[in-house]
Amino acid sequence: MTHDQLIERIRDTALLHGDFTLRSGRKSKYYLDKYLFETQPDILAALGEKFAEVIKADDKGIDRLAGPELGGIPLVTAAAMATGLPMVLIRNAKKDYGTAKQFEGKLNEGDRVLITEDIATSGGQSIEAAKLLRDEMKVDVAKIVVVIDRQEGARENIEAEGFAFEALFTKSDLGIDE
Ligand SMILES: O=P(O)(O)OC[C@H]1O[C@H](OP(=O)(O)OP(=O)(O)O)[C@H](O)[C@@H]1O
Numbered sequence: 001m002t003h004d005q006l007i008e009r010i011r012d013t014a015l016l017h018g019d020f021t022l023r024s025g026r027k028s029k030y031y032l033d034k035y036l037f038e039t040q041p042d043i044l045a046a047l048g049e050k051f052a053e054v055i056k057a058d059d060k061g062i063d064r065l066a067g068p069e070l071g072g073i074p075l076v077t078a079a080a081m082a083t084g085l086p087m088v089l090i091r092n093a094k095k096d097y098g099t100a101k102q103f104e105g106k107l108n109e110g111d112r113v114l115i116t117e118d119i120a121t122s123g124g125q126s127i128e129a130a131k132l133l134r135d136e137m138k139v140d141v142a143k144i145v146v147v148i149d150r151q152e153g154a155r156e157n158i159e160a161e162g163f164a165f166e167a168l169f170t171k172s173d174l175g176i177d178e
């Protein structure tokens with residue numbers, strides 16, 4: 001799938017119009033329903049390849065990938081399969097039984113970890129995941145890579161916390177002018 005075909009597939013599959021409340025509490029007249037594009041195997045495979053390009057371009061090398069619940073899970077899986085890199089799955093909250101962990105999979109202190117995420121609005125969700133990895137798991141967060149940046153301040157907020165940020169696509173790339 002070409003870059004432009006992927007943009008078109010995401011837009012056609014997942015762009016909704018209406019009145020939406022976002023995770024940040026903001027209101028929006030449009031919503032990109034990530035589950036509508038993440039549940040389409042052709043789109044997911046193409047996104048895995050896009051993440052792989054970013055991962056291969058990292059000059060210091062990535063040891064592991066991480067995906068936050070829930071939307072980041074299919075993405076990190078696709079990226080892991082496209083690169084052969086191992087991954088961890090990050091929970092929104094610790095389990096209070098069994099292994100009682102907030103992430104699943106294996107992490108080594110000092111690993112360079114790249115986070116995959118679906119949509120960035122304020123960047124709040126991505127920052128939470130990155131802080132957990134950096135401050136509690138003691139890994140080196142190489143970059144937060146999202147599928148779509150809604151261009152509402154996520155980049156500025158993420159970079160202000162000391163993390164690198166990249167978006168595969170922006171709201172402008174998708175031709176959204178709301
Ligand atoms: O940049 P932010 O302002 O933090 O908002 C964007 C986040 O909000 C959404 O998650 P949602 O709350 O729908 O959670 P889910 O992935 O568990 O469905 C979306 O998946 C992003 O992660």
Ligand SMILES: O=C(O)c1cc(=O)[nH]c(=O)[nH]1
Nearest residue numbers: 022023031032034119121
């Ligand atoms: O900010 C959000 O919560 C959000 C925006 C959006 O376009 N899509 C989504 O899944 N979440």
